[in-house]
Amino acid sequence: MSILDSKIPEGHISKKWTDYKDHLRLVAPNNRPKIDVIVVGTGLAGASAAASLGEMGYNVKAFCFQDSPRRAHSIAAQGGINAAKNYQNDGDSVYRLFYDTIKGGDYRAREANVYRLAEVSGNIIDQCVAQGVPFAREYGGSLDNRSFGGTQVQRTFYAAGQTGQQLLLGAYSVLSRQIGLGRIQMYNRHEMLDLVKVDGKARGIIARNLITGEIERHSAHAVILCTGGYGNVYFLSTNAMGSNVTAAWKAHKRGALFANPCYVQIHPTCIPVHGTNQSKLTLMSESLRNSGRIWVPKKKEDAEAIRAGKLKPTQIAEEDRDYYLERRYPAFGNLVPRDVASRAAKERCDAGYGIEANDTMEGVYLDFSSEITAKGKQTAYASGNHNPNEEDIIRLGKKWVEEKYGNLFQMYEKITDENPYETPMKIYPAVHYTMGGVWVDYNLQSTIPGCFVAGEANFSDHGANRLGASALMQGLADGYFVIPYTVSDYLAGEIRTGKIPTNSPEFDEAENNVKELITKFLNNNGTKSVDHFHKRLGHIMWNKVGMGRNAQGLTEAISEIAALREEFYKDIYVPGDANELNPELEKVLRVADFMELGQLMARDALQRNESCGGHFREEYQDSEGETLRDDQNFNFVGAWEYKGMDINQSELHKEVLNYEYIQIAARNYK
Amino acid sequence: MASKTININLKIWRQKNANSKGSMETYKLDNVSTDSSFLEMLDQLNEQLVNEHKEPVAFDHDCREGICGMCSLYINGEAHGPDRGVTTCQLHMRKFKDGETIYVEPWRAKAFPVIKDLVVDRSAFDRIQQAGGFVSVNTSGRTIDANTIPVGKAEADKAFEAATCIGCGACVATCKNASAMLFVSAKVSQLALLPQGQVEAKQRVLNMVKQMDEEGFGNCTNTGACEVECPKGISLENIARMNREYLKAIVAAD
Numbered sequence: 001m002s003i004l005d006s007k008i009p010e011g012h013i014s015k016k017w018t019d020y021k022d023h024l025r026l027v028a029p030n031n032r033p034k035i036d037v038i039v040v041g042t043g044l045a046g047a048s049a050a051a052s053l054g055e056m057g058y059n060v061k062a063f064c065f066q067d068s069p070r071r072a073h074s075i076a077a078q079g080g081i082n083a084a085k086n087y088q089n090d091g092d093s094v095y096r097l098f099y100d101t102i103k104g105g106d107y108r109a110r111e112a113n114v115y116r117l118a119e120v121s122g123n124i125i126d127q128c129v130a131q132g133v134p135f136a137r138e139y140g141g142s143l144d145n146r147s148f149g150g151t152q153v154q155r156t157f158y159a160a161g162q163t164g165q166q167l168l169l170g171a172y173s174v175l176s177r178q179i180g181l182g183r184i185q186m187y188n189r190h191e192m193l194d195l196v197k198v199d200g201k202a203r204g205i206i207a208r209n210l211i212t213g214e215i216e217r218h219s220a221h222a223v224i225l226c227t228g229g230y231g232n233v234y235f236l237s238t239n240a241m242g243s244n245v246t247a248a249w250k251a252h253k254r255g256a257l258f259a260n261p262c263y264v265q266i267h268p269t270c271i272p273v274h275g276t277n278q279s280k281l282t283l284m285s286e287s288l289r290n291s292g293r294i295w296v297p298k299k300k301e302d303a304e305a306i307r308a309g310k311l312k313p314t315q316i317a318e319e320d321r322d323y324y325l326e327r328r329y330p331a332f333g334n335l336v337p338r339d340v341a342s343r344a345a346k347e348r349c350d351a352g353y354g355i356e357a358n359d360t361m362e363g364v365y366l367d368f369s370s371e372i373t374a375k376g377k378q379t380a381y382a383s384g385n386h387n388p389n390e391e392d393i394i395r396l397g398k399k400w401v402e403e404k405y406g407n408l409f410q411m412y413e414k415i416t417d418e419n420p421y422e423t424p425m426k427i428y429p430a431v432h433y434t435m436g437g438v439w440v441d442y443n444l445q446s447t448i449p450g451c452f453v454a455g456e457a458n459f460s461d462h463g464a465n466r467l468g469a470s471a472l473m474q475g476l477a478d479g480y481f482v483i484p485y486t487v488s489d490y491l492a493g494e495i496r497t498g499k500i501p502t503n504s505p506e507f508d509e510a511e512n513n514v515k516e517l518i519t520k521f522l523n524n525n526g527t528k529s530v531d532h533f534h535k536r537l538g539h540i541m542w543n544k545v546g547m548g549r550n551a552q553g554l555t556e557a558i559s560e561i562a563a564l565r566e567e568f569y570k571d572i573y574v575p576g577d578a579n580e581l582n583p584e585l586e587k588v589l590r591v592a593d594f595m596e597l598g599q600l601m602a603r604d605a606l607q608r609n610e611s612c613g614g615h616f617r618e619e620y621q622d623s624e625g626e627t628l629r630d631d632q633n634f635n636f637v638g639a640w641e642y643k644g645m646d647i648n649q650s651e652l653h654k655e656v657l658n659y660e661y662i663q664i665a666a667r668n669y670k
Numbered sequence: 671m672a673s674k675t676i677n678i679n680l681k682i683w684r685q686k687n688a689n690s691k692g693s694m695e696t697y698k699l700d701n702v703s704t705d706s707s708f709l710e711m712l713d714q715l716n717e718q719l720v721n722e723h724k725e726p727v728a729f730d731h732d733c734r735e736g737i738c739g740m741c742s743l744y745i746n747g748e749a750h751g752p753d754r755g756v757t758t759c760q761l762h763m764r765k766f767k768d769g770e771t772i773y774v775e776p777w778r779a780k781a782f783p784v785i786k787d788l789v790v791d792r793s794a795f796d797r798i799q800q801a802g803g804f805v806s807v808n809t810s811g812r813t814i815d816a817n818t819i820p821v822g823k824a825e826a827d828k829a830f831e832a833a834t835c836i837g838c839g840a841c842v843a844t845c846k847n848a849s850a851m852l853f854v855s856a857k858v859s860q861l862a863l864l865p866q867g868q869v870e871a872k873q874r875v876l877n878m879v880k881q882m883d884e885e886g887f888g889n890c891t892n893t894g895a896c897e898v899e900c901p902k903g904i905s906l907e908n909i910a911r912m913n914r915e916y917l918k919a920i921v922a923a924d
Contacts, residue, residue: 070796279709411735411736
């Protein structure tokens with residue numbers, strides 16, 4: 001039997017979670033303060049999990065590397081959060097959200113987990129509103145919704161283009177409340193550098209105080225990792241500069257299986273790369289595709305003229321524009337899922353129709369002029385002006401757009417120095433989110449007992465492609481509504497354990513490893529900076545493990561990364577001291593883990609001889625360039641077991657996916 | 671984008687740690703793309719310093735899209751530099767001239783002690799939030815249906831605007847009194863404007879203001895500089911609202 005037991009409860013899918021919850025073990029209130037829980041990361045999953053567990057009475061320690069838990073990268077999510085409330089009366093339901101998510105993930109996610117996610121989605125909105133999260137409202141005072149990719153209903157709740165910020169500040173407020181009450185000890189500017197296992201169970205972490213450099217031991221009865229995704233393996237991504245895989249990767253090296261590392265979401269609408277000194281990419285929310293139309297010129301010579309600066313997009317006549325998403329996918333149009341939109345942009349640019357004058361000619365237009373006209377007319381009519389002139393229409397239309405997307409438009413203008421109200425935005429796909437992550441069962445427990453993983457850090461809900469506005473949903477669902485139940489069930493077996501000592505040989509060993517690694521890097525008198533190696537790793541990853549992959553490229557990537565990793569350890573130079581704030585030291589420890597992960601991603605992509613979701617193997621596509629899945633041979637979660645420094649020795653385990661409630665089919669958005 | 675490069679001189683505050691004395695150091699940096707953000711320019715400087723085996727400049731940053739509030743910097747005497755409505759990570763080098771000398775300092779306030787170079791300790795803000803910046807509701811999810819509490823669009827929009835504060839501390843750094851009133855009032859206002867925040871309104875404003883005073887922030891003398899430098903355009907109206915809430919809380923007996 002596989003070592004992977006997903007622990008999916010029996011019963012009808014709509015009853016599983018309720019019945020299961022009713023039979024989980026509990027910890028009595030008087031026992032909870034005797035039990036220690038560590039939560040690493042304070043994004044939506046971490047802050048909500050820590051707050052919920054603190055509120056229940058457990059003794060919680062929470063960690064983040066930022067200077068405040070409010071700054072975790074969930075804060076940057078823009079567009080919205082999905083919930084099956086059916087407030088818009090357009091036929092939405094828990095089943096539909098479940099179905100859309102499974103289909104959106106290209107039939108590579110676990111049914112039971114996804115159903116639970118859809119089931120609790122409504123509670124998230126109730127909870128957040130009760131906390132004072134200021135969602136967008138309609139004039140009547142009720143909550144407003146909009147559409148996101150891969151759906152035909154309006155189920156996305158939002159707060160302008162800052163939904164992630166508002167939700168995270170909501171979670172931060174409940175976290176702060178518990179910190180103030182003394183139920184949570186918060187460790188800001190701390191980074192987890194190893195997981196400590198005692199007798200096979202997760203029993204604590206080694207963390208570095210980033211200000212003093214002190215290496216600290218923290219013990220607990222359970223450790224919950226909520227440390228986000230690993231998009232920064234590509235160097236350039238929409239992730240925050242500090243986002244990293246270290247906590248998850250250390251757990252992996254201690255025995256937690258790492259699932260589907262090759263599933264990476266490349267987001268279609270980001271601001272294109274401008275130069276070699278660029279440090280990160282900026283997302284333009286998917287919500288913009290509610291109002292913007294994506295196009296490139298129909299004629300190659302027009303594209304060339306635009307790149308040469310001889311023609312402006314506004315000078316291209318309507319009939320000379322190729323609205324390629326509307327052309328290829330009429331049923332969903334501009335709101336196809338992210339992987340589909342990204343590939344379509346790449347296809348046009350590869351064919352020579354890109355409009356950006358950078359090295360790679362990569363860029364397409366996202367154009368708001370049609371929407372400005374349409375909404376301007378609507379607004380004029382609504383205010384009683386049934387014969388508005390052109391000027392009024394444009395003015396009112398721009399005002400409408402500003403109200404919906406003002407902060408995004410401002411952000412775009414600041415970065416590019418162009419006014420998107422007047423000229424279309426230039427956009428191109430960029431690495432954004434990672435569906436893969438630490439393998440977890442239905443309880444969100446990894447293959448290490450006592451080590452739970454929530455939010456983007458786990459692999460569980462999005463299959464091979466995540467739908468827009470579902471990351472926020474998953475983070476809060478995991479933290480508020482799943483972890484408190486399943487972790488309590490685990491902790492029910494720990495009420496007699498007593499305090500976990502930190503003077504055990506296991507803590508000694510973990511601490512020594514961390515210290516040795518730090519000393520090694522600081523004493524290595526190489527010549528190249530951390531960024532130098534990180535950029536080179538990113539270059540290999542983007543070119544060979546990016547939007548289009550093939551067997552030859554992946555094979556090359558595996559050996560190139562192995563060689564780069566060797567050079568990295570020989571030639572790295574890290575300035576400064578171990579006992580002080582040392583940003584270069586923080587970076588080198590993260591990049592060391594990215595090197596190993598990158599190689600595993602390439603291996604995972606190479607073994608998966610099919611195309612699905614964000615994983616596009618060029619060998620497996622139909623005549624129209626759509627993904628070709630192989631359900632016969634690849635209908636499984638690929639979970640890797642670490643087998644030592646040589647990533648080529650890592651072993652693949654398979655969790656077969658059974659679809660009982662959804663008919664598995666070709667994914668069609670046409 | 672008409673990209674070009676400029677050469678600049680930098681005068682940057684260097685301070686080894688909280689206990690040591692700092693000073694301004696001079697650096698020369700060539701070939702800075704005008705499309706680079708200010709922080710990308712600092713990356714470039716640090717790369718140059720590392721290649722010379724010198725210690726790079728420590729500065730706080732994370733999301734680099736103007737929302738996490740981690741980046742700071744007092745640039746040429748202004749919080750987040752010369753542009754308006756942006757954080758330092760959104761400030762671009764096209765705002766500077768070739769050959770210009772740029773002064774870079776940390777936030778300066780008694781309540782924000784320097785940790786190293788340009789990095790300061792803003793944990794006072796967290797403690798103010800912990801004193802009352804929340805609605806005391808348990809996280810069971812078993813509250814009431816979200817749409818049973820209607821909130822007028824105007825109030826909802828105002829609450830949202832107040833809630834967009836990113837907690838960067840530019841208001842404090844800008845204020846001649848190092849007052850945190852704009853920051854505190856933004857949270858007080860958000861919750862005061864919404865029905866969910868009413869129950870605890872009195873206690874909230876009293877507790878948050880008390881904590882604010884204890885942290886050593888100064889008082890507001892209506893200069894309005896904070897509003898000008900706030901990257902999110904948080905309005906001074908919030909301070910007026912907080913003062914009203916505070917008066918209501920101390921004057922009105924239960």
